[in-house]
Amino acid sequence: RKEVEQDPGPFNVPEGATVAFNCTYSNSASQSFFWYRQDCRKEPKLLMSVYSSGNEDGRFTAQLNRASQYISLLIRDSKLSDSATYLCVVILGSGNTGKLIFGQGTTLQVKP
Amino acid sequence: EAQVTQNPRYLITVTGKKLTVTCSQNMNHEYMSWYRQDPGLGLRQIYYSMNVEVTDKGDVPEGYKVSRKEKRNFPLILESPSPNQTSLYFCASSFTGTLYTQYFGPGTRLTVL
Numbered sequence: 001r002k003e004v005e006q007d008p009g010p011f012n013v014p015e016g017a018t019v020a021f022n023c024t025y026s027n028s029a030s031q032s033f034f035w036y037r038q039d040c041r042k043e044p045k046l047l048m049s050v051y052s053s054g055n056e057d058g059r060f061t062a063q064l065n066r067a068s069q070y071i072s073l074l075i076r077d078s079k080l081s082d083s084a085t086y087l088c089v090v091i092l093g094s095g096n097t098g099k100l101i102f103g104q105g106t107t108l109q110v111k112p
Numbered sequence: 113e114a115q116v117t118q119n120p121r122y123l124i125t126v127t128g129k130k131l132t133v134t135c136s137q138n139m140n141h142e143y144m145s146w147y148r149q150d151p152g153l154g155l156r157q158i159y160y161s162m163n164v165e166v167t168d169k170g171d172v173p174e175g176y177k178v179s180r181k182e183k184r185n186f187p188l189i190l191e192s193p194s195p196n197q198t199s200l201y202f203c204a205s206s207f208t209g210t211l212y213t214q215y216f217g218p219g220t221r222l223t224v225l
Binding site for chain 2: 006008032034036041042043044045046049087089091099100101102103104105
């Protein structure tokens, strides 16, 4: 079983739709969780952190469910510019161990 | 401008011919890391370095070497490249206190024939 798993999609949605992605992780010692965005084989960039209490940034909401070991990303009112691949990232262990595990990414295509 | 640079950006080579991909950052970051990205497998960490002269294996270190003699540079060395090392490679850096904010280089697309 992969340490971090995502549904690769693609998710094809119309503009204005709400879409949600999940990411599951297998290591219960995982401490820190994040979402990155990657445009068309360019370099990934940090989108947002995921806190136990949830995290909202404009149209984006990230949540963590430790009991079920998954994190989620919700995008409301999708824009064409949201089309990208979304990568979930887990940092293993407590403290700064240096080991980041990336999911394989979920591709989102927003259509006019 | 704060950035991570990688060279070369594109490289086609042949099996067994040693090569080095350079990575340099100008943000005084302690942490640097190399990843490879393959379709369906996502980003996989090859090696990382928490500081000068400190390196550790990631998930897929076989066939690669790294060194961290200076803070700003973290070259990736393929002593004897093989076709299964054909991939898109990213270098990244950050402060050790903020590992989640990785700054990635533009990527190096390597083809080994």
